[in-house]
Amino acid sequence: MTDNGQNGLNPGRPPASRIRLVVSDMDGTLLTPEKQVTRHSIAAIQTLKQAGVPVCLVSSRPPGGMEMYFDVLGLHTPYGALNGGTIFNADRTIRSRLSLDPEAVQETLDMLKVHDIEAWLFRGHEWLVTNATGAYVEPEAKAVRMTPTAVPSFDDYRQDVGKVTGSSADYEALMRQELEIGQLLEGRASVARSCQCFLDITPKDANKGYALRQLASFYNIPIEEVACIGDMNNDVPMLSIGGLSIAMGQSKPEVAETAHFVTAPNSEDGWAKAIEQFVLPRVAPLSDSSAGKTVS
Incomplete structure (x- = not known):
C-alpha cells in the first residue's frame, strides 16, 4: 500500500x-x-x-x-x-x-444514438431500456438482480430521470463521449464513466x-x-x-x-x-x- x-x-x-x-x-x-x-x-x-x-x-x-x-x-x-x-x-x-432536466435527457439520448451507444434510463426503482437484447443488458440484469422494463421509445419517460447510462464495448467512444457530453451539458449535468463500458449522466449535483x-x-x-x-x-x-x-x-x-x-x-x-x-x-x-x- x-x-x-x-x-x-x-x-x-x-x-x-x-x-x-x-x-x-x-x-x-x-x-x-x-x-x-x-x-x-x-x-x-x-x-x-x-x-x-x-x-x-x-x-x-x-x-x-x-x-x-x-x-x-x-x-x-x-x-x-x-x-x-x-x-x-x-x-x-x-x-x-435529484432529476435530470428533460431537455438534458433528450440531448444525451441524441448524442448516444449518433455514436451508436446504447442508452438506458433509471427512475427511482425503475430501469428502462428500448433494446432488451442489448449486449450489456443480460449481464447487468444478472449482476444487479433486476429485470429492466422494455419500452418502444423513451419519449414518454424523460421526466424524473435520475440517470442515463450509455453502454458500449467501444471504450474509446465512451471516453470521447464523456468529454463531448460533458461539454454539451456543462453546468446542467454530471458526466463520468463508472467503468470502462458504462458512461453515466446524472443531475448536476447528483x-x-x-x-x-x-x-x-x-x-x-x-x-x-x-x-x-x-x-x-x-x-x-x-x-x-x-x-x-x-x-x-x-x-x-x-x-x-x-x-x-x-x-x-x-x-x-x-x-x-x-x-x-x-x-x-x-x-x-x-x-x-x-x-x-x-x-x-
Missing part, C-alpha cells in the same frame, strides 16, 4: 485524524472483480459497527443492485444509488432525489460528493470526519472532499491523486486493508447526540 501524503488537488488538506462515518463505492472497491464480498471486508464492517461507526454505500448502480448485498454485509443504513443522486432510507423509501454530504448530514457528522473509498472517475467528487479519502490500488493516476492514501487493488482485499490500516486507527464512535440514527 502506498501513502500518497497530501491530497493531489488540494495540498493543504491533510488526512483526518478522527473518523466517525465511512462512505464507500461498491464496484471496483468493496466488491471483488467477480462482484463478491470477501470475509475480510465483512469482518471489517463488523469491527466498524462495534466501534459505533456506520458504513454507507454509494454507487452508480440502481437501488436493487445495491440492496442485494445488504444482508450478507449486515448493513441497514441509508445509501446513495444512481451515482448518489437518489438517497434511499434503509427501508427502501426515497429520502431525497454525484458522490453530494451523496457524501447528504449521508454525513443524516448522521450529523461533518465531512471532515468522513472516510471515503473509491476507484473510478465518478468517485472523485467524494474523494476530493472527504476527511480521509482512499483510492483503490487499481485506480488510474487521475483518481489516485485525489486521495490521501492508496490501498491494495480490489483483487487483493484492498477494501479490508484500507479499513484496517487507515480507518480503524482513526475511528471515534458516534456520540449520543447524533442519534436517533441507528448504526447497523
Whole structure:
C-alpha cells in the first residue's frame, strides 16, 4: 500500500485524524472483480459497527443492485444509488432525489444514438431500456438482480430521470463521449464513466460528493470526519472532499491523486486493508447526540 501524503488537488488538506462515518463505492472497491464480498471486508464492517461507526454505500448502480448485498454485509443504513443522486432510507423509501432536466435527457439520448451507444434510463426503482437484447443488458440484469422494463421509445419517460447510462464495448467512444457530453451539458449535468463500458449522466449535483454530504448530514457528522473509498472517475467528487479519502490500488493516476492514501487493488482485499490500516486507527464512535440514527 502506498501513502500518497497530501491530497493531489488540494495540498493543504491533510488526512483526518478522527473518523466517525465511512462512505464507500461498491464496484471496483468493496466488491471483488467477480462482484463478491470477501470475509475480510465483512469482518471489517463488523469491527466498524462495534466501534459505533456506520458504513454507507454509494454507487452508480440502481437501488436493487445495491440492496442485494445488504444482508450478507449486515448493513441497514441509508445509501446513495444512481451515482448518489437518489438517497434511499434503509427501508427502501426515497429520502431525497435529484432529476435530470428533460431537455438534458433528450440531448444525451441524441448524442448516444449518433455514436451508436446504447442508452438506458433509471427512475427511482425503475430501469428502462428500448433494446432488451442489448449486449450489456443480460449481464447487468444478472449482476444487479433486476429485470429492466422494455419500452418502444423513451419519449414518454424523460421526466424524473435520475440517470442515463450509455453502454458500449467501444471504450474509446465512451471516453470521447464523456468529454463531448460533458461539454454539451456543462453546468446542467454530471458526466463520468463508472467503468470502462458504462458512461453515466446524472443531475448536476447528483454525484458522490453530494451523496457524501447528504449521508454525513443524516448522521450529523461533518465531512471532515468522513472516510471515503473509491476507484473510478465518478468517485472523485467524494474523494476530493472527504476527511480521509482512499483510492483503490487499481485506480488510474487521475483518481489516485485525489486521495490521501492508496490501498491494495480490489483483487487483493484492498477494501479490508484500507479499513484496517487507515480507518480503524482513526475511528471515534458516534456520540449520543447524533442519534436517533441507528448504526447497523
